[in-house]
Amino acid sequence: MVTKDANSILADSLGKIVGSEHVLAASEARTKYASDQWWYAIASAAAGEAISKPDVAVSPTTPEQVAQIVKLANSLHVPITPWGGGSGVQGAANADQGGIILDLKKLNKVRSVDKKSLTCVVEAGKICKEFEAELNADGYSFTHYPASTEWATIGGSIAARGSGVLSTKYGKIEDHILSLEFVTPTGELVTTPSVPRHAVGPELTQLLIGSEGTLGI
Numbered sequence: 262m263v264t265k266d267a268n269s270i271l272a273d274s275l276g277k278i279v280g281s282e283h284v285l286a287a288s289e290a291r292t293k294y295a296s297d298q299w300w301y302a303i304a305s306a307a308a309g310e311a312i313s314k315p316d317v318a319v320s321p322t323t324p325e326q327v328a329q330i331v332k333l334a335n336s337l338h339v340p341i342t343p344w345g346g347g348s349g350v351q352g353a354a355n356a357d358q359g360g361i362i363l364d365l366k367k368l369n370k371v372r373s374v375d376k377k378s379l380t381c382v383v384e385a386g387k388i389c390k391e392f393e394a395e396l397n398a399d400g401y402s403f404t405h406y407p408a409s410t411e412w413a414t415i416g417g418s419i420a421a422r423g424s425g426v427l428s429t430k431y432g433k434i435e436d437h438i439l440s441l442e443f444v445t446p447t448g449e450l451v452t453t454p455s456v457p458r459h460a461v462g463p464e465l466t467q468l469l470i471g472s473e474g475t476l477g478i
Protein backbone atom coordinates (compact mmCIF):
# COMPACT_ATOMS: atom_id res chain seq x y z
CA MET A 262 0.00 0.00 0.00
CA VAL A 263 1.08 3.59 -0.55
CA THR A 264 0.28 6.57 1.67
CA LYS A 265 -2.43 9.07 0.78
CA ASP A 266 0.08 11.74 -0.27
CA ALA A 267 2.16 9.25 -2.24
CA ASN A 268 -1.00 7.93 -3.91
CA SER A 269 -1.88 11.43 -5.09
CA ILE A 270 1.60 11.83 -6.58
CA LEU A 271 1.28 8.41 -8.22
CA ALA A 272 -2.12 9.18 -9.77
CA ASP A 273 -0.94 12.58 -11.04
CA SER A 274 2.20 11.04 -12.55
CA LEU A 275 0.19 8.31 -14.27
CA GLY A 276 -2.21 10.94 -15.60
CA LYS A 277 0.69 12.71 -17.27
CA ILE A 278 1.54 9.48 -19.11
CA VAL A 279 -1.91 8.28 -20.23
CA GLY A 280 -4.25 11.20 -19.52
CA SER A 281 -6.23 11.61 -16.31
CA GLU A 282 -9.33 10.08 -17.93
CA HIS A 283 -7.50 6.75 -18.04
CA VAL A 284 -6.65 6.71 -14.33
CA LEU A 285 -8.92 5.47 -11.52
CA ALA A 286 -8.37 6.45 -7.90
CA ALA A 287 -8.29 3.85 -5.13
CA SER A 288 -12.02 3.83 -4.31
CA GLU A 289 -13.07 3.25 -7.93
CA ALA A 290 -10.20 0.87 -8.65
CA ARG A 291 -11.01 -1.32 -5.64
CA THR A 292 -14.61 -1.62 -6.80
CA LYS A 293 -13.85 -2.36 -10.45
CA TYR A 294 -10.92 -4.71 -9.77
CA ALA A 295 -12.11 -6.34 -6.54
CA SER A 296 -11.34 -9.85 -7.81
CA ASP A 297 -10.63 -12.02 -10.79
CA GLN A 298 -12.43 -15.39 -11.11
CA TRP A 299 -10.47 -17.16 -8.37
CA TRP A 300 -13.08 -18.55 -5.99
CA TYR A 301 -11.33 -17.27 -2.87
CA ALA A 302 -10.98 -13.76 -4.28
CA ILE A 303 -14.66 -13.72 -5.24
CA ALA A 304 -15.73 -14.97 -1.80
CA SER A 305 -13.48 -12.47 -0.01
CA ALA A 306 -14.83 -9.57 -2.07
CA ALA A 307 -18.42 -10.69 -1.42
CA ALA A 308 -17.68 -10.73 2.31
CA GLY A 309 -16.37 -7.17 2.15
CA GLU A 310 -12.76 -8.24 2.68
CA ALA A 311 -11.36 -8.12 -0.85
CA ILE A 312 -7.79 -9.33 -1.18
CA SER A 313 -7.30 -7.10 -4.23
CA LYS A 314 -6.61 -3.60 -2.92
CA PRO A 315 -5.12 -1.47 -5.71
CA ASP A 316 -4.15 2.09 -4.85
CA VAL A 317 -4.78 3.17 -8.43
CA ALA A 318 -5.72 1.66 -11.80
CA VAL A 319 -4.42 2.83 -15.16
CA SER A 320 -5.38 1.94 -18.75
CA PRO A 321 -2.57 2.60 -21.24
CA THR A 322 -3.25 2.66 -24.97
CA THR A 323 0.26 2.00 -26.34
CA PRO A 324 3.20 -0.26 -25.47
CA GLU A 325 5.32 2.86 -24.98
CA GLN A 326 2.95 4.03 -22.25
CA VAL A 327 3.25 0.63 -20.56
CA ALA A 328 7.03 1.05 -20.55
CA GLN A 329 6.75 4.53 -19.02
CA ILE A 330 4.38 3.24 -16.32
CA VAL A 331 6.77 0.44 -15.39
CA LYS A 332 9.66 2.91 -15.13
CA LEU A 333 7.54 5.20 -12.95
CA ALA A 334 6.55 2.31 -10.68
CA ASN A 335 10.20 1.37 -10.31
CA SER A 336 11.19 4.90 -9.37
CA LEU A 337 8.45 5.05 -6.71
CA HIS A 338 8.91 1.42 -5.54
CA VAL A 339 5.25 0.62 -6.27
CA PRO A 340 4.09 -2.89 -7.30
CA ILE A 341 2.23 -3.50 -10.56
CA THR A 342 -0.44 -6.12 -11.24
CA PRO A 343 -1.28 -6.61 -14.94
CA TRP A 344 -4.99 -7.07 -15.72
CA GLY A 345 -6.42 -8.55 -18.90
CA GLY A 346 -10.02 -9.75 -18.84
CA GLY A 347 -10.03 -10.74 -15.17
CA SER A 348 -10.99 -14.28 -16.18
CA GLY A 349 -8.14 -16.13 -14.45
CA VAL A 350 -8.99 -18.65 -11.74
CA GLN A 351 -5.62 -18.78 -9.92
CA GLY A 352 -5.67 -15.31 -8.32
CA ALA A 353 -2.79 -13.82 -10.31
CA ALA A 354 -4.69 -10.62 -11.22
CA ASN A 355 -5.44 -9.59 -7.63
CA ALA A 356 -3.44 -6.60 -6.37
CA ASP A 357 -2.97 -8.06 -2.89
CA GLN A 358 0.07 -5.82 -2.28
CA GLY A 359 -1.73 -2.67 -3.38
CA GLY A 360 -0.02 -0.50 -5.96
CA ILE A 361 -1.06 -0.23 -9.61
CA ILE A 362 -3.58 -2.29 -11.55
CA LEU A 363 -2.37 -2.09 -15.15
CA ASP A 364 -5.47 -2.71 -17.27
CA LEU A 365 -4.40 -3.66 -20.80
CA LYS A 366 -7.81 -3.86 -22.48
CA LYS A 367 -7.31 -0.60 -24.41
CA LEU A 368 -4.39 -2.28 -26.20
CA ASN A 369 -6.90 -4.06 -28.41
CA LYS A 370 -5.86 -3.60 -32.02
CA VAL A 371 -5.18 -6.20 -34.68
CA ARG A 372 -2.16 -4.46 -36.16
CA SER A 373 -1.71 -6.63 -39.23
CA VAL A 374 -2.73 -9.90 -40.88
CA ASP A 375 -0.31 -11.60 -43.27
CA LYS A 376 -2.53 -13.75 -45.48
CA LYS A 377 0.45 -15.34 -47.23
CA SER A 378 2.31 -16.47 -44.11
CA LEU A 379 -0.93 -16.94 -42.13
CA THR A 380 0.40 -14.87 -39.25
CA CYS A 381 -0.93 -11.76 -37.56
CA VAL A 382 0.11 -9.15 -35.02
CA VAL A 383 -2.44 -8.54 -32.27
CA GLU A 384 -2.24 -6.50 -29.08
CA ALA A 385 -2.48 -8.01 -25.61
CA GLY A 386 -5.82 -6.52 -24.61
CA LYS A 387 -7.81 -7.94 -27.51
CA ILE A 388 -10.73 -10.07 -26.30
CA CYS A 389 -10.37 -13.63 -27.65
CA LYS A 390 -13.93 -13.81 -28.97
CA GLU A 391 -13.58 -10.48 -30.81
CA PHE A 392 -10.25 -11.53 -32.29
CA GLU A 393 -11.73 -14.80 -33.54
CA ALA A 394 -14.70 -12.96 -35.08
CA GLU A 395 -12.42 -10.57 -36.99
CA LEU A 396 -10.39 -13.48 -38.36
CA ASN A 397 -13.54 -15.45 -39.21
CA ALA A 398 -14.79 -12.53 -41.32
CA ASP A 399 -11.81 -13.13 -43.65
CA GLY A 400 -12.12 -16.91 -43.57
CA TYR A 401 -9.45 -17.57 -40.92
CA SER A 402 -9.38 -18.86 -37.35
CA PHE A 403 -6.98 -18.47 -34.43
CA THR A 404 -8.13 -21.93 -33.19
CA HIS A 405 -7.52 -20.91 -29.57
CA TYR A 406 -10.92 -21.01 -27.93
CA PRO A 407 -10.84 -20.92 -24.11
CA ALA A 408 -14.02 -21.48 -22.11
CA SER A 409 -13.75 -17.84 -21.01
CA THR A 410 -13.41 -16.57 -24.59
CA GLU A 411 -16.06 -13.86 -24.14
CA TRP A 412 -13.90 -11.91 -21.70
CA ALA A 413 -10.43 -13.50 -21.74
CA THR A 414 -7.76 -11.52 -23.58
CA ILE A 415 -4.98 -12.63 -25.89
CA GLY A 416 -2.37 -11.33 -23.44
CA GLY A 417 -4.03 -13.09 -20.54
CA SER A 418 -4.11 -16.36 -22.47
CA ILE A 419 -0.39 -16.03 -23.14
CA ALA A 420 0.45 -15.00 -19.57
CA ALA A 421 -1.43 -18.02 -18.19
CA ARG A 422 -0.20 -20.47 -20.86
CA GLY A 423 -3.84 -21.12 -21.60
CA SER A 424 -5.59 -23.96 -23.34
CA GLY A 425 -9.03 -24.22 -24.90
CA VAL A 426 -11.74 -26.53 -26.13
CA LEU A 427 -9.90 -27.09 -29.45
CA SER A 428 -6.41 -27.53 -27.97
CA THR A 429 -6.36 -31.31 -28.41
CA LYS A 430 -6.56 -30.81 -32.16
CA TYR A 431 -4.75 -27.49 -32.71
CA GLY A 432 -2.44 -27.15 -29.72
CA LYS A 433 -2.38 -24.78 -26.77
CA ILE A 434 -1.57 -21.07 -26.81
CA GLU A 435 2.20 -21.64 -26.79
CA ASP A 436 1.89 -23.52 -30.08
CA HIS A 437 0.43 -20.43 -31.76
CA ILE A 438 2.94 -17.79 -30.66
CA LEU A 439 5.84 -16.87 -32.95
CA SER A 440 7.07 -13.72 -31.21
CA LEU A 441 6.23 -11.44 -28.29
CA GLU A 442 6.58 -7.72 -27.71
CA PHE A 443 6.91 -7.09 -23.99
CA VAL A 444 8.02 -4.58 -21.38
CA THR A 445 10.73 -5.80 -19.02
CA PRO A 446 10.50 -5.27 -15.23
CA THR A 447 12.81 -2.26 -15.64
CA GLY A 448 10.75 -0.66 -18.40
CA GLU A 449 12.50 -1.61 -21.64
CA LEU A 450 10.34 -2.45 -24.65
CA VAL A 451 11.63 -5.67 -26.25
CA THR A 452 10.50 -7.83 -29.18
CA THR A 453 11.62 -11.45 -29.39
CA PRO A 454 12.77 -12.85 -32.78
CA SER A 455 9.84 -13.76 -35.03
CA VAL A 456 11.31 -17.06 -36.20
CA PRO A 457 10.33 -20.63 -35.30
CA ARG A 458 13.81 -21.50 -34.00
CA HIS A 459 17.03 -19.67 -33.27
CA ALA A 460 20.35 -20.96 -32.01
CA VAL A 461 21.59 -18.12 -29.80
CA GLY A 462 20.64 -17.86 -26.13
CA PRO A 463 17.51 -18.93 -24.25
CA GLU A 464 14.07 -19.05 -25.86
CA LEU A 465 12.62 -15.89 -24.33
CA THR A 466 9.24 -16.26 -26.03
CA GLN A 467 8.49 -19.58 -24.37
CA LEU A 468 10.00 -18.37 -21.09
CA LEU A 469 7.52 -15.49 -20.98
CA ILE A 470 4.50 -17.62 -21.87
CA GLY A 471 2.90 -18.73 -18.61
CA SER A 472 4.88 -16.31 -16.44
CA GLU A 473 1.69 -14.47 -15.32
CA GLY A 474 3.29 -11.05 -15.81
CA THR A 475 6.17 -11.72 -13.41
CA LEU A 476 8.89 -11.59 -16.09
CA GLY A 477 7.38 -8.98 -18.38
CA ILE A 478 4.13 -7.36 -19.49
